[in-house]
Amino acid sequence: MSDIREVTIPELAHLLSPRALSGETMLLNMGPQHPSTHGVLRLLLELDGEIVINCIPDIGFLHTGVEKNMESKTYEKAEVMTDRLDYTNPIGNNLVYCMAVEKLAELDVPPRAQVLRVILAELTRIASHLIWVGTSALDLAAMSLFLYTMRDREMILDMFEMCSGQRMMTTYVRPGGLWRDVPREFEEYLKQFLAVIPGRIDEYEDFLGKNPLFLDRTKGIGVINAEECMEWGISGPILRAAGVAYDIRKAYPYSGYDQYDFDIPTFPAGDVHDRFKVRMEEIRQSVRIVRQAFHHLPFGPVRSNNRKYVPPPRSEIGTSMEALIHHFKIWTEGFSPPKGSVYASTESPRGELSVYLESDGGPKPYRVKYRTPSFVNLQIMPFLTKGHFVADVVGIIGSIDVVLGDADR
Amino acid sequence: MDDWYKPITDVMQDVYKIHVEVFRDEVTLTVPAENIVEVVKTLKLVNDYRMLVNLTAVDYWPQETPRFHVVYHLRNIQQNTILCLRVSLDGNAPILPTLERVFPNANWFEREVWDLFGILFEGNSDMRRIVMPHDWVGHPLRKDYPLGYEEVQFSFNFDEIELKKPYAKE
Amino acid sequence: MGIEQKAGDMGIITTTLEQVVGFARTNSMWPVLFGLACCALEMMAAQAANYDLSRFGMELNRASPRQSDLMIVAGRVSQKMAPVLRHLYDQMPDPKWVIAMGDCASCGGIFNNYAIVQGVDEVVPVDIYVAGCPPRPEGLIHGIITLHEKVKQEKLTRWS
Numbered sequence: 228m229s230d231i232r233e234v235t236i237p238e239l240a241h242l243l244s245p246r247a248l249s250g251e252t253m254l255l256n257m258g259p260q261h262p263s264t265h266g267v268l269r270l271l272l273e274l275d276g277e278i279v280i281n282c283i284p285d286i287g288f289l290h291t292g293v294e295k296n297m298e299s300k301t302y303e304k305a306e307v308m309t310d311r312l313d314y315t316n317p318i319g320n321n322l323v324y325c326m327a328v329e330k331l332a333e334l335d336v337p338p339r340a341q342v343l344r345v346i347l348a349e350l351t352r353i354a355s356h357l358i359w360v361g362t363s364a365l366d367l368a369a370m371s372l373f374l375y376t377m378r379d380r381e382m383i384l385d386m387f388e389m390c391s392g393q394r395m396m397t398t399y400v401r402p403g404g405l406w407r408d409v410p411r412e413f414e415e416y417l418k419q420f421l422a423v424i425p426g427r428i429d430e431y432e433d434f435l436g437k438n439p440l441f442l443d444r445t446k447g448i449g450v451i452n453a454e455e456c457m458e459w460g461i462s463g464p465i466l467r468a469a470g471v472a473y474d475i476r477k478a479y480p481y482s483g484y485d486q487y488d489f490d491i492p493t494f495p496a497g498d499v500h501d502r503f504k505v506r507m508e509e510i511r512q513s514v515r516i517v518r519q520a521f522h523h524l525p526f527g528p529v530r531s532n533n534r535k536y537v538p539p540p541r542s543e544i545g546t547s548m549e550a551l552i553h554h555f556k557i558w559t560e561g562f563s564p565p566k567g568s569v570y571a572s573t574e575s576p577r578g579e580l581s582v583y584l585e586s587d588g589g590p591k592p593y594r595v596k597y598r599t600p601s602f603v604n605l606q607i608m609p610f611l612t613k614g615h616f617v618a619d620v621v622g623i624i625g626s627i628d629v630v631l632g633d634a635d636r
Numbered sequence: 637m638d639d640w641y642k643p644i645t646d647v648m649q650d651v652y653k654i655h656v657e658v659f660r661d662e663v664t665l666t667v668p669a670e671n672i673v674e675v676v677k678t679l680k681l682v683n684d685y686r687m688l689v690n691l692t693a694v695d696y697w698p699q700e701t702p703r704f705h706v707v708y709h710l711r712n713i714q715q716n717t718i719l720c721l722r723v724s725l726d727g728n729a730p731i732l733p734t735l736e737r738v739f740p741n742a743n744w745f746e747r748e749v750w751d752l753f754g755i756l757f758e759g760n761s762d763m764r765r766i767v768m769p770h771d772w773v774g775h776p777l778r779k780d781y782p783l784g785y786e787e788v789q790f791s792f793n794f795d796e797i798e799l800k801k802p803y804a805k806e
Numbered sequence: 807m808g809i810e811q812k813a814g815d816m817g818i819i820t821t822t823l824e825q826v827v828g829f830a831r832t833n834s835m836w837p838v839l840f841g842l843a844c845c846a847l848e849m850m851a852a853q854a855a856n857y858d859l860s861r862f863g864m865e866l867n868r869a870s871p872r873q874s875d876l877m878i879v880a881g882r883v884s885q886k887m888a889p890v891l892r893h894l895y896d897q898m899p900d901p902k903w904v905i906a907m908g909d910c911a912s913c914g915g916i917f918n919n920y921a922i923v924q925g926v927d928e929v930v931p932v933d934i935y936v937a938g939c940p941p942r943p944e945g946l947i948h949g950i951i952t953l954h955e956k957v958k959q960e961k962l963t964r965w966s
Contacts, residue, residue: 267842289843289887296783307916314847377850384851395844570720593694596692603741603744768885801925
């Protein structure tokens with residue numbers, strides 16, 4: 228285990244202003260362990276008094292080597308690792324991986340599975356935004372909101388546990404559909420949840436929306452406009468808070484999103500306050516989507532019938548020879564999609580989450596690259612924090628909504 | 637799908653010597669390494685592909701030479717289309733011109749490709765490691781770099797692994 | 807600190823002292839904020855209202871390691887983070903305990919590769935391992951109660 232290697236100023240000289248080298252400004256290390264950095268993010272702040280002149284983010288403290296590890300496992304086994312990348316949005320990560328595999332292998336997905344995928348993805352979006360609201364408020368010292376949002380998140384986690392047995396890392400979405408059908412209690416519980424949540428969202432918005440301290444700490448802080456967002460490749464709520472109505476669910480509809488009626492909330496100012504409002508509106512739109520999807524839930528199978536990729540049900544194995552052979556081949560060697568490369572993109576709560584999947588015709592993925600929104604969105608940190616106080620830096624990190632598992636992979 | 641990409645690629649095919657492929661409704665242009673910055677600039681200014689969404693690399697060792705393929709994805713928001721560009725590079729001292737002047741967010745993408753594959757981007761303002769520690773040796777995502785796993789400790793080999801495992805004493 | 811040198815082994819007085827000190831230590835053990843990855847979300851859920859951790863004395867997490875006595879390593883520790891972890895552990899004053907929460911902290915979890923330290927016990931000495939990926943909040947609470955029982959049984963001669 229190496230000791231902490233100190234990075235000296237001359238190595239970073241190309242990133243700092245000349246005043247740092249002469250000692251006029253101070254270099255402050257907002258280290259990997261800090262109460263307000265949403266994970267292990269290290270920021271090197273160059274300060275002139277209390278004003279930030281430059282900010283150098285240092286990531287890599289949660290690098291897990293998932294992409295290399297997935298190359299040595301078969302497609303189904305590799306999916307288990309995808310849950311753990313953006314850990315506030317596990318179903319979204321599974322979904323984008325399965326979409327890439329299905330695009331490559333040209334697998335069909337039955338309609339009931341499409342609708343259930345939409346319901347689960349939107350529930351995960353609501354859960355992720357609830358975590359975000361709770362922890363951002365905690366950073367800005369509004370501590371009790373955290374307990375309220377965690378209480379609502381528990382209801383969503385109960386639903387996931389009902390379907391798959393696991394609260395968070397479910398691996399419920401599989402290539403070809405879902406792992407298994409949802410139980411009967413799921414529908415009852417979902418109805419109760421949908422009845423309760425809109426009132427609570429209004430409560431949370433009132434909690435913070437008119438508080439003068441919150442408004443002072445968020446209005447006019449960390450402003451970015453639409454042109455700069457597109458230059459930097461920013462997507463998600465930050466782009467929508469800058470005024471651009473761009474959402475992958477509307478632009479490249481996947482999993483049947485074009486059948487549902489929902490709005491894309493946009494606000495003009497592009498500061499921290501508008502990002503808060505965009506995310507609260509998105510929760511409301513997600514509730515609307517879940518309600519529509521729930522009313523249109525068709526009956527039918529939840530996984531594809533293509534036995535080259537989907538293992539047969541256990542009841543068939545005793546009676547059919549082909550089922551036995553398919554079962555054996557899929558579980559020992561794994562399925563082999565044709566050779567080629569695809570790019571599948573979805574809208575995660577943070578922005579555009581995409582997978583670039585390349586296969587060489589074998590049972591293991593040859594190259595999986597996750598284009599994650601947190602990695603790209605974190606690049607604008609130096610840009611957003613210039614000229615603000617140190618206390619604002621905390622609010623700005625919160626508003627970008629970084630999840631370091633996403634950024635470091 | 638219809639040939640929405642034909643007007644763009646027909647113009648560039650002769651000038652920049654690109655090669656077009658379509659697979660599963662996705663268009664891939666294979667570009668020679670010396671023309672990549674010009675192609676990207678043309679796509680950005682003339683054809684409105686103003687967002688760089690992805691920059692990554694693939695290692696084809698030992699099956700193919702040239703060994704590395706660098707992959708770019710560009711997006712046009714008004715027309716809702718994505719273009720994929722591929723550049724192939726040799727394995728000894730792979731080097732490419734940087735896209736940072738055209739798209740500022742290529743900075744971190746290129747740092748990551750340098751860190752994990754060893755492909756140098758000349759002109760990038762900040763060529764340091766990003767996800768691995770500063771003093772790490774090697775480029776992990778290359779195919780000749782080992783996965784680095786440790787042997788799993790079952791009950792039959794419990795004692796021999798116990799001797800080798802480095803526990804922290806205090 | 808010098809009490810065991812002065813009191814030594816005086817029978818009833820020292821056993822009662824052990825019980826009192828054990829009681830005091832367990833009932834207000836403050837963890838240092840060290841949530842790294844997914845297990846951090848379950849740790850936060852364990853501290854929130856549904857599975858309340860403050861009924862066990864862990865009312866708040868201290869951000870500074872100098873003011874805490876428990877480190878719950880929640881999440882995977884990468885090679886870049888390991889020296890930082892050791893640095894923070896060294897900054898905590900005695901007596902201190904470590905709970906390795908989750909599979910990644912206990913043994914490397916599902917990530918058996920170059921980037922993850924295979925078990926946090928290669929970096930710091932661990933008292934309690936909590937299994938699960940991520941462990942349920944009840945699992946973490948069971949781990950904390952087991953730690954409390956372990957602390958209550960610590961003898962006088964083991965201090966300092």
